[in-house]
Amino acid sequence: xxxxxxxxxxxxxxxxxxxxxxxxxxxxxxxxxxxxxxxxxxxxxxxxxxxxxxxxxxxxxxxxxxxxxxxxxxxxxxxxxxxxxxxxxxxxxxxxxxxxxxxxxxxxxxxxxxxxxxxxxxxxxxxxxxxxxxxxxxxxxxxxxxxxxxxxxxxxxxxxxxxxxxxxxxxxxxxxxxxxxxxxxxxxxxxxxxxxxxxxxxxxxxxxxxxxxxxxxxxxxxxxxxxx
Amino acid sequence: xxxxxxxxxxxxxxxxxxxxxxxxxxxxxxxxxxxxxxxxxxxxxxxxxxxxxxxxxxxxxxxxxxxxxxxxxxxxxxxxxxxxxxxxxxxxxxxxxxxxxxxxxxxxxxxxxxxxxxxxxxxxxxxxxxxxxxxxxxxxxxxxxxxxxxxxxxxxxxxxxxxxxxxxxxxxxxxxxxxxxxxxxxxxxxxxxxxxxxxxxxxxxxxxxxxxxxxxxxxxxxxxxxxx
DNA sequence: CGTCGTTGAATTGTTCAACACTTGACTTTG
DNA sequence: CAAAGTCAAGTGTTGAACAATTCAACGACG
Numbered sequence: 190x191x192x193x194x195x196x197x198x199x200x201x202x203x204x205x206x207x208x209x210x211x212x213x214x215x216x217x218x219x220x221x222x223x224x225x226x227x228x229x230x231x232x233x234x235x236x237x238x239x240x241x242x243x244x245x246x247x248x249x250x251x252x253x254x255x256x257x258x259x260x261x262x263x264x265x266x267x268x269x270x271x272x273x274x275x276x277x278x279x280x281x282x283x284x285x286x287x288x289x290x291x292x293x294x295x296x297x298x299x300x301x302x303x304x305x306x307x308x309x310x311x312x313x314x315x316x317x318x319x320x321x322x323x324x325x326x327x328x329x330x331x332x333x334x335x336x337x338x339x340x341x342x343x344x345x346x347x348x349x350x351x352x353x354x355x356x357x358x359x360x361x362x363x364x365x366x367x368x369x370x371x372x373x374x375x376x377x378x379x380x381x382x383x384x385x386x387x388x389x390x391x392x393x394x395x396x397x398x399x400x401x402x403x404x405x406x407x408x409x410x411x412x413x414x415x416x417x
Numbered sequence: 418x419x420x421x422x423x424x425x426x427x428x429x430x431x432x433x434x435x436x437x438x439x440x441x442x443x444x445x446x447x448x449x450x451x452x453x454x455x456x457x458x459x460x461x462x463x464x465x466x467x468x469x470x471x472x473x474x475x476x477x478x479x480x481x482x483x484x485x486x487x488x489x490x491x492x493x494x495x496x497x498x499x500x501x502x503x504x505x506x507x508x509x510x511x512x513x514x515x516x517x518x519x520x521x522x523x524x525x526x527x528x529x530x531x532x533x534x535x536x537x538x539x540x541x542x543x544x545x546x547x548x549x550x551x552x553x554x555x556x557x558x559x560x561x562x563x564x565x566x567x568x569x570x571x572x573x574x575x576x577x578x579x580x581x582x583x584x585x586x587x588x589x590x591x592x593x594x595x596x597x598x599x600x601x602x603x604x605x606x607x608x609x610x611x612x613x614x615x616x617x618x619x620x621x622x623x624x625x626x627x628x629x630x631x632x633x634x635x636x637x638x639x640x641x642x643x644x645x
Numbered sequence: 646c647g648t649c650g651t652t653g654a655a656t657t658g659t660t661c662a663a664c665a666c667t668t669g670a671c672t673t674t675g
Numbered sequence: 676c677a678a679a680g681t682c683a684a685g686t687g688t689t690g691a692a693c694a695a696t697t698c699a700a701c702g703a704c705g
Contacts, residue, residue, distance in 0.1 A: 199484060199687065201472075225657070235689045237465055240658090244429075244469055248476045250565075256427060257657055257696045272563050279566075283507065335500050337478075341569050427658065453686070463660045468687090485667045485686055 201241035204234055208242060212251050212262055213347060214316060215354030219264040219407070223252070249344055251351065265352050270404055273345050274397040278390060280342055281329050285386045288332040288377060296378060299328045303374055310363045318363050319353045325370055329389075349400065356403050366392075429469035432462055436470060440479050440490055441575060442544060443582030447492040447635070451480070477572055479579065493580050498632055501573050502625040506618060508570055509557050513614045516560040516605060524606060527556045531602055538591045546591050547581045553598055557617075577628065584631050594620075 211217045229239035243260045246252040252260045265273075290296070306321035323346050330342045369392050376385035439445045457467035471488045474480040480488045493501075518524070534549035551574050558570045597620050604613035 197484065201687090236657095237690090238688065241469065241472055244472055245476065248473065256425065258698095259657065272565055275561075275563055276566060279511065333503075335503055337500055337573070338504060345565070429658090464686095465661090466659065486669095487686065 199241075200234055201238050201245065204232055204238060204242035205245040207232065208246055209249070209251060209347070212246075213350050213354070215351075217262050218355070219262050219351060222259055222261045224259065250348055263348070263351065264408075265348060265404055266408070267401055267404055269348070270352070270397060270401050273348055274393060274400075276345055277326070277349075278393050280333075280338065281326060281393065282386045282389055284329045284332045285377070285389055286382050288329075288382055288385075290378065290380045292332065295328055295331050296374075298331075299325060299374055299377070302328060303370055306370065307367055310367065315356075315363065316354065319350060322366065322370075323350055323353075352400050352404055352407070355407055356399070361399065427469075428462055429466050429473065432460055432466060432470035433473040435460065436474055437477070437479060437575070440474075441578050441582070443579075445490050446583070447490050447579060450487055450489045452487065478576055491576070491579065492636075493576060493632055494636070495629055495632055497576070498580070498625060498629050501576055502621060502628075504573055505554070505577075506621050508561075508566065509554060509621065510614045510617060512557045512560045513605070513617055514610050516557075516610055516613075518606065518608045520560065523556055523559050524602075526559075527553060527602055527605070530556060531598055534598065535595055538595065543584075543591065544582065547578060550594065550598075551578055551581075580628050580632055580635075583635055584627070589627065 208217070208223075217223075223243065225236050225239050225243075229236045232239070234242075243252055243254070247254040247260060251263055253263045254260045288295075302321050302325040306318055306325065309315075309318035309321055327339075327342065327346060330339055333339075369388065373385050373388055373392070376382070376388065436445070436451075445451075451471065453464050453467050453471075457464045460467070462470075471480055471482070475482040475488060479491055481491045482488045516523075530549050530553040534546055534553065537543075537546035537549055555567075555570065555574060558567055561567075597616065601613050601616055601620070604610070604616065
């Protein structure tokens with residue numbers, strides 16, 4: 190295991206980060222079982238360290254642990270999607286309402302997330318586009334100025350992203366979402382928080398519907414055993 | 418380590434539960450350092466298992482992990498208290514507003530938490546009183562019918578409780594809180610959700626102020642090194 | 646023919662012992 | 676008295692071993 194500079198985090202944390210990345214990038218798809226020995230060997234760490242890493246990710250909700258049956262990448266159900274979006278509405282909308290134009294630092298970051306999103310969409314980089322989209326929303330949460338809330342929200346976003354990367358790029362048009370985000374940004378800078386909140390609410394409804402469709406297809410596919 | 422029946426949870430989870438209990442009961446006070454070897458030995462488990470347990474609790478926020486410096490029971494700052502109560506208001510008040518008298522199952526549980534609270538106060542059992550108080554509020558969150566929210570809230574309540582058990586029983590009158598909770602229950606059963614939410618808001622402000630006072634004293638005490 | 650133990654390999658759960666690395670306190674030195 | 680060096684204690688990580696459990700294959704039995 191390489192150590193370029195001074196580690197300020199444990200190896201277990203690093204391993205967790207690597208796996209988290211792979212899950213969120215869709216490289217490890219929901220349902221995929223992870224075996225301790227081969228995985229630990231492939232990353233050049235001991236089994237104990239790997240166990241700590243999987244423990245971290247299972248507490249984050251990205252992995253599901255069944256005793257004596259190993260861990261597997263979590264699979265969202267439709268109910269999960271409902272739950273998550275209920276929370277997103279509950280957290281993001283008040284965030285926007287509590288926003289203040291004075292927080293130009295956050296607004297600026299939102300702006301650059303927006304730019305990054307447009308760039309990624311034009312470059313057809315779906316993965317990066319999803320990242321910027323979710324970063325846009327994460328930044329809204331920052332208006333609450335609450336660390337605990339941010340980390341909880343981040344956990345939710347991780348779960349959303351796990352499903353998002355499975356979206357069929359050919360049938361889903363990411364370009365469609367640019368104007369909505371742009372409009373929200375404009376309303377924010379103009380101090381029209383209520384209008385922005387209303388638009389955000391619609392956007393979240395739309396987003397939920399889209400993700401639900403994906404998950405429904407995904408669940409159907411996984412329940413049909415081997416039909417290659 | 419005794420195993421009475423069929424374990425459906427790992428030893429690490431059990432150890433985590435034991436430590437969680439000790440922290441929430443005030444047996445392990447904020448700031449207390451935990452050493453792996455003696456602790457593992459005293460509970461009859463290996464160091465690795467103990468590490469998994471502390472990993473769990475540190476992700477729950479009950480323990481603080483400093484690399485190469487060990488773990489210690491978390492110490493809430495005044496800012497932490499503010500953050501937590503901001504969240505409590507943000508979650509509990511909408512919960513009450515989303516309540517429905519039809520959920521008589523929850524209402525009934527609230528009722529019994531209330532009864533338990535009164536009983537504990539009369540029995541001068543401060544620890545149990547705190548438990549019932551916090552259970553009362555946890556039940557309100559149930560109106561959201563959202564598992565993720567419940568577990569997040571439970572984490573917050575754990576942190577609150579860690580501070581609550583340090584309250585000076587002699588200077589603080591737990592009996593004072595009975596009428597407020599009683600009134601909230603009445604308003605709930607009567608379907609007067611808005612009034613209930615308003616009262617809850619006041620109650621939370623009061624509760625925050627009280628806890629802040631405790632924490633301020635606690636922090637002052639811990640910053641003054643040895644002055645016995 | 647199908648159901649129910651039995652067996653056994655594979656995998657996870659847990660322990661143990663060792664070593665590397667970091668920290669903090671103590672000691673030495675200029 | 677401050678800066679550098681020394682050292683013990685504690686954490687981070689490893690590797691190997693053993694126990695416990697699961698799962699699938701197999702065969703006995705009704």
